[in-house]
Amino acid sequence: MFEALKSKISSLSKIKEVLTEGEISLDDSSLRDTLWEFQIELMECDVALPVAERISEVLRERLIGKKRKIGTSVEEIVREAFREIVDEIFIHSLDFDEFIEKTEKPILLVFIGVNGTGKTTTIAKIAKRLLDNDYTPILASGDTFRAGAEEQLREHAERLGIRVIAHRYGADPAAVIYDAVAHARARKADVVLADTSGRMHTNVNLMDQLRKICRVNTPDLVIFVDEAIAGNDAVERAMRFEREVGIDAHILTKVDADAKGGTALSVVYETKKPIAFFGTGQRYEDLKKFSKDWFLKQFLGE
Ligand SMILES: Nc1nc2c(ncn2[C@@H]2O[C@H](COP(=O)(O)OP(=O)(O)OP(=O)(O)O)[C@@H](O)[C@H]2O)c(=O)[nH]1
Ligand SMILES: [Mg+2]
Structure with missing residues (x-):
């Protein structure tokens, strides 16, 4: 289920791994382009614009900002960012x-x-x-x-x-x-x-x-x-x-x-x-x- 979004999430991991393996630093401009593309892809998966923006903001923080953990794989960073967003959004819950x-x-x-x-x-x-x-x-x-x-x-x-x-x-x-x-x-x-x-x-x-x-x-x-x-x-x-x-x-x-x-x-x-x-x-x-x-x-x- 939800295959489209799942494949977008894993493709971002791949893009970033190429970036890090090629030892291109995660500088602001290369990251900005990647995150922008990712944001568009999220919107193609029915993610509304403000949510896509928020996801991209959390990813950015985790990749270069204050939450960055040295040595964490990019794949794990992407996963953590998603967990954070999902926690944030589904604070509204009902059992x-x-x-x-x-x-x-x-x-x-x-x-x-x-x-x-x-x-x-x-x-x-x-x-x-x-x-x-x-x-x-x-x-x-x-x-x-x-x-x-x-x-x-x-x-x-x-x-x-x-x-x-x-x-x-x-x-x-x-x-x-x-x-x-x-x-x-x-x-x-x-x-x-x-x-x-x-x-x-x-x-x-x-x-x-x-x-x-x-x-x-x-x-x-x-x-x-x-x-x-x-x-x-x-x-x-x-x-x-x-x-x-x-x-x-x-x-x-x-x-x-x-x-x-x-x-x-x-x-x-x-x-x-x-x-x-x-x-x-x-x-x-x-x-x-x-x-x-x-x-x-x-x-x-x-
Ligand atoms: N594949 C799939 N079909 C569903 C699901 N839920 C409902 N349907 C189908 O959607 C169609 C419409 O379902 P209804 O329950 O009649 O929808 P409704 O909202 O009551 O429709 P109205 O009373 O006309 O407004 C039916 O053919 C259902 O079998 C679902 O989760 N998956
Ligand atoms: Mg009905």
């Missing part, structure tokens, strides 16, 4: 399982995002994960807009053996979700997973509707679902949803579809909100809980 364990029940999780990013599929995956951990999830069919949305959710619920709360087509999603939470309270269910219809971040009315959902129901977490392959579009959309509705965490899906890796760094850097999970395929078990170590391993192969 989903711990959150579920410690939060008063019933817990309400609302899933939002643009069309087709994987919200409904991800809800089913999380429901399965909760069932496996002996919790009782129920689903709220808050996508009352797209034809077939409720059926899609019902199909998952039937497969998983859990309940769905739904109203008629076109109903107010805030009311559906309210109803689902009341139902969960009465039945002592643990977690309500609320689906919403996909919407463009530029659609004023539909963004209003999300604000209403949150105002009426005060979710424990608003989870923004987007694709790991969406690059800068994902960053822009995340910022917009964060500003207009408020989000608490990200889930990035379709990591298996040749995601380059940079989107994860960029969305967290820009929104300061953690990643809870990655979607890594279409099956229920294709849900990877985010961990910094796992993420680093994808790039550094450690």
Whole structure:
């Protein structure tokens, strides 16, 4: 996974090894060119400009600046710089399982995002994960807009053996979700997973509707679902949803579809909100809980 970024990172190690082996000193100008090229390569891997700049700054410090350790191989310096950056960015973290364990029940999780990013599929995956951990999830069919949305959710619920709360087509999603939470309270269910219809971040009315959902129901977490392959579009959309509705965490899906890796760094850097999970395929078990170590391993192969 994240092969593109991984190969860029290792190619930088090679460039610098040629430089040091040829005994060219790591003077400012040769380094500046190399780091500039690297920055462009990072951006080709969906790393947003400010993040690419920050990475290049940390590398520069480690290669010639105050953090330079004489005798350390260039490869190791590059790795250390990445570890530092990843630590810096993922200071915003969320342990989903711990959150579920410690939060008063019933817990309400609302899933939002643009069309087709994987919200409904991800809800089913999380429901399965909760069932496996002996919790009782129920689903709220808050996508009352797209034809077939409720059926899609019902199909998952039937497969998983859990309940769905739904109203008629076109109903107010805030009311559906309210109803689902009341139902969960009465039945002592643990977690309500609320689906919403996909919407463009530029659609004023539909963004209003999300604000209403949150105002009426005060979710424990608003989870923004987007694709790991969406690059800068994902960053822009995340910022917009964060500003207009408020989000608490990200889930990035379709990591298996040749995601380059940079989107994860960029969305967290820009929104300061953690990643809870990655979607890594279409099956229920294709849900990877985010961990910094796992993420680093994808790039550094450690
Ligand atoms: N390869 C891959 N496909 C995924 C992943 N997550 C979701 N999908 C697929 O993406 C497509 C859209 O998924 P949905 O869950 O319907 O997306 P949605 O966000 O609910 O879509 P709307 O309700 O129309 O906005 C489906 O074909 C899913 O199987 C993933 O992690 N990897
Ligand atoms: Mg959906």
